[in-house]
Amino acid sequence: MRMTSLSTDQSPPIFIPLSFFAVAPLFLVLAAVMLALAGSNPFTDAHDPALRAAAHCITLGFMASVMFGATQQILPVLVGSKMPASRLVAISSLLLLLIGTLSLCAGFILGKPALLNLAWPLLGSTFLIFIGASLISLVRATARNDTRTAIFLSIISLAVAATLGVLLARGYATGASLPYVEMISAHIKLSLGGWVMLLTIGVSYQVVPMFQLTPSYPKWLTTVLAPAIFIALLSSAALLWIEPYPYWIAVMTEWLFWLLAIGFAAVTLRLQQQRRRRVADTTLSFFRLGMISLVLAALFSLAAILYPAAGTYLRTLSVLVFLMGLAMSVINGMLYKIIPFLVWFHLFRGGMKSGVPNMKQIIPETWMWWHYRLHLCTLLAVIGAPFWIMAAWAVMLGLLLQGILLGTAVFTAISVYRKNVRLINLVKT
Amino acid sequence: MGSAIKLDVRGLPPPEPFVNIMQVLQTLPAGTALQVQIQREPYPLYDALRESGYTWQTSALADGDFLIEIVHAS
Numbered sequence: 001m002r003m004t005s006l007s008t009d010q011s012p013p014i015f016i017p018l019s020f021f022a023v024a025p026l027f028l029v030l031a032a033v034m035l036a037l038a039g040s041n042p043f044t045d046a047h048d049p050a051l052r053a054a055a056h057c058i059t060l061g062f063m064a065s066v067m068f069g070a071t072q073q074i075l076p077v078l079v080g081s082k083m084p085a086s087r088l089v090a091i092s093s094l095l096l097l098l099i100g101t102l103s104l105c106a107g108f109i110l111g112k113p114a115l116l117n118l119a120w121p122l123l124g125s126t127f128l129i130f131i132g133a134s135l136i137s138l139v140r141a142t143a144r145n146d147t148r149t150a151i152f153l154s155i156i157s158l159a160v161a162a163t164l165g166v167l168l169a170r171g172y173a174t175g176a177s178l179p180y181v182e183m184i185s186a187h188i189k190l191s192l193g194g195w196v197m198l199l200t201i202g203v204s205y206q207v208v209p210m211f212q213l214t215p216s217y218p219k220w221l222t223t224v225l226a227p228a229i230f231i232a233l234l235s236s237a238a239l240l241w242i243e244p245y246p247y248w249i250a251v252m253t254e255w256l257f258w259l260l261a262i263g264f265a266a267v268t269l270r271l272q273q274q275r276r277r278r279v280a281d282t283t284l285s286f287f288r289l290g291m292i293s294l295v296l297a298a299l300f301s302l303a304a305i306l307y308p309a310a311g312t313y314l315r316t317l318s319v320l321v322f323l324m325g326l327a328m329s330v331i332n333g334m335l336y337k338i339i340p341f342l343v344w345f346h347l348f349r350g351g352m353k354s355g356v357p358n359m360k361q362i363i364p365e366t367w368m369w370w371h372y373r374l375h376l377c378t379l380l381a382v383i384g385a386p387f388w389i390m391a392a393w394a395v396m397l398g399l400l401l402q403g404i405l406l407g408t409a410v411f412t413a414i415s416v417y418r419k420n421v422r423l424i425n426l427v428k429t
Numbered sequence: 430m431g432s433a434i435k436l437d438v439r440g441l442p443p444p445e446p447f448v449n450i451m452q453v454l455q456t457l458p459a460g461t462a463l464q465v466q467i468q469r470e471p472y473p474l475y476d477a478l479r480e481s482g483y484t485w486q487t488s489a490l491a492d493g494d495f496l497i498e499i500v501h502a503s
Contacts, residue, residue, distance in 0.1 A: 074472070077472055209469075216468070344444060345444065348448075
């Protein structure tokens, strides 16, 4: 797809974030297909190849695509610093991420080491490029706020999580002897608890008051929360390599992490209750669902510590609810604000002084609400999926429909932008 | 320093602060400054100001808000 871009200086060209956002929904469809290819209910076994492939379709194909694109857009807006060589970084990281994720997921589900051997260098390269460019941008940033600190710690967590992921994929491909259990545990902790959670926190500090018209987060919270979560996570991951395993210290670090997460969710929900404009808004509803899911994920994990007999099921549920309840909800909510804003902003700054479409007209609001309801049903089905095959099928159908709906919304916004750029160019000539 | 017009865009959702500031600037009399109170540093606005020939000074206020004083460069 070719898009004419309008210059807006500090902001990257619109094709950069929109290309990432356009690719992401395809991976929700692919995740549904991967789950459907499993012989039996893939949610009953956390190590099922189909579940592993689908989880990476969501984390790498959907989440990383959106977060790569969004980070390139939000760094100039939130901390005043553009990524270096933004076009080169965007194009190379998108292509490597795309091919790497497809190879990895195909390698998992087909059990082909050659595909995993193709995947790990590609994914390693894309993360190296993205992390390097993000760190340069953050170091150069003029802003010295708590959002910058949280995003910085999130990128560091991603660097460790990605390194572990690359080593694991290489290990599966070559059959190398590695401490797989510990590495997988640290990989999940740092990718979800570190990268996703800390990025959500950092962005929320700015975006929740800005778009949802709430009071600001309290300063005492924004100063300590992200560093405290980062320390709890790193400690929790480091303890995995200590012999004999210090069980009670590990339990305390896990409790600390989840209590901090619950604290963040509770403060966010409280701020949303205090918002100035009490009108229905899909982003607000998606965020609220995300925060409730975060509390639920915390309760499942804490229950796993208290009731070890049901630990495996409860931990699987915690990861699923964190991934699809917190991460996907917040991402969907953000996309429905970012995409219309980007289209509006680039048209306005590109020379369209009158007749710029209203932000609410760029993606029909009814679609957003249908997506919210569909996502809620998918999330409810996820909770039942490890126990009931019909719920597992409902998750697959939900992911498929969400991918189609979100993809249609992104392409609708792109077509609105292209139509108006043509109008601007007609006026100029 | 000459006279100043005050504009409070706190509590407005994007893109209203940006639009309101640009609208007021279009009718800003020569030699008059625009003082904007805003909840966060509007980095994208700075590009638009630079491009339109304005200079600005941003001060962080004790309550976490920002005060931006904008004047025409000429």
